Amino acid sequence: MFTGLVEEVGVVNAIRQQSGDWVLEIGATGSFMEGVRLGDSIAVNGVCLTVTAMSGKSFRADVSRETSAHTSIAAWRAGVRVNLEKALQLSARLGGHFVSGHVDGVGELLSKQEDARSLRLAIRAPEELLRYIAAKGSITVDGVSLTVNDVAGSEMSLNIVPHTAYATTLGGLKVGSLVHLEVDLLARYTERLLFCASAAKSDAKTSTISKEFLAQHGFYKS
Structure with a gap:
């Protein structure tokens, strides 16, 4: 989870394909990389990526075919500047809004x-x-x-x-x-809740289950 408050602008050091996926190497400052560990999540231009390798001033991340299909990453080249944000800590202030890092x-x-x-x-x-x-x-x-x-x-x-x-x-x-x-995540969840509520009402109106049906199958006694 992220907040949408960019911590630093990094740069794409290298990008290459590997077995149908993409591998990114992102350059960042030493201060940004401080505390970063393998497996950590970092938002790169809003895309949540997992750190698979790292050095003092860069990290590497894999980009799946699914992710590249819904983003512009496949068009990136070395030298492209990118917004970087480390995952939100529970103790941190939420200055932006809830961001999942899953580009829509x-x-x-x-x-x-x-x-x-x-x-x-x-x-x-x-x-x-x-x-x-x-x-x-x-x-x-x-x-x-x-x-x-x-x-x-x-x-x-x-x-x-x-x-x-x-x-x-x-x-x-x-x-x-x-x-x-x-x-906004809230917009998506609100739509889903409204859809489920509407579907439930529709099912209730068209349901063939009745007291007689339940009694016939041994689930209800009058």
Whole structure:
């Protein structure tokens, strides 16, 4: 579990395919790597990856075919800058929102404009994610916890404050850039609860189980 508050911007040192999967080597500072152990989870541009090898200033992680199919990782090359966040500790402050590191889809940056000292981004989201995106709701973009300004059709707009633009990769995005999107977990669970409740009511209305049926099969006595 993560918060969407980026700790550091790292760099892809190397990327290669291995038996259909991808292997990443990510460069980071010594201060970021302090305390990192084999098997730890690190969010790389919002993708939860497991540390499989490490050194003083880098770590290695495997990317499954399933993960690469739902992200833009296969298009990465050495030198690409990436947002890094270590997994949330229970004692830490939750400054962003709950982020699982399971990317829901890939969006596209449609426009980037200056808005006073901030940046205003317009991002097109996949159609299947739109029902989870609401104005003033939370969304994760390349691992960064952000608040949605508004939604119009398949587009959403977001404001990036100067600190976020400087301390993450978002300030360097260009029109046409692909970004990882993870919708708010609460939106997904709310939809699931409503679906199950609706299904339960529907089943209750159409159920063929009655007192007579139960009595006939020995489960009920009047």
